[in-house]
Amino acid sequence: MRILAVTPIAVSDDELARRQQRYNRLVPANISVRLHNLGTGPAVPSALENDDDIAASEAAVTAWFAAADVQDVDAFLPDCVLDPGVGPGSLPQQRPVLGLLRLAAGFLAATGAGIGAVARNGAIAAELERKLSTYGTGPLHEPVTVLGLSLADVADDAAWSGAVDTALETMSAEYVLNACSAVNLIGPRSDGPVLVDPTALALRLAGLLDSHRNGFSGAVPA
Missing domain, CATH: 3.40.50 (Rossmann fold)
Known part of the structure; x- marks a missing residue:
């Protein structure tokens, strides 16, 4: 499964690299995660400190996925435990949106x-x-x-x-x-x-589901 992920806030290049390296360590063998920075525009929060920041993150993540290039992408993933753009009331997207939470x-x-x-x-x-x-x-x-x-x-x-x-x-x-x-x-x-x-935990579950979709043999992804 090829997952396209985006941060919930604007981050530095160093922080983006740190988060990408974390995904690289955590993904099972049948999952790949490509993480992008949400951006630096005026509508993009730099931290989640209050309700306005959280609402802005939800809107920006939803818009980012709507505009994303979905070539070679199987699913979207917000890089946030608050699952912006996921769940009841969220807008439909070009690919399934996985929620960590x-x-x-x-x-x-x-x-x-x-x-x-x-x-x-x-x-x-x-x-x-x-x-x-x-x-x-x-x-x-x-x-x-x-x-x-x-x-x-x-x-x-x-x-x-x-x-x-x-x-x-x-x-x-x-x-x-x-x-x-x-x-x-x-x-x-x-x-x-x-x-x-x-x-x-979410990445392991996604890996298990992907294995099942492609002919699960009973082996849990490492």
């Missing part, structure tokens, strides 16, 4: 386990809960925990993981979604909730 949360919800989440700020936490409510996966086990981190902390593995470790100490869900698509998590933890990288 929809894939990961849907799988975890199907296990019947309690699901929680951690998010960088309050606006992202609120949008995560709103988006999940449209997917029919049921309510979270507990409210999203806000980490109070900056955009710069997304690329700071130690700072992010330290904040998450502190948050997990007071959470009771069995699985906790890390509500950022671009964070390299340190760990795993030996106790408490299982911290889930939704990007890694």
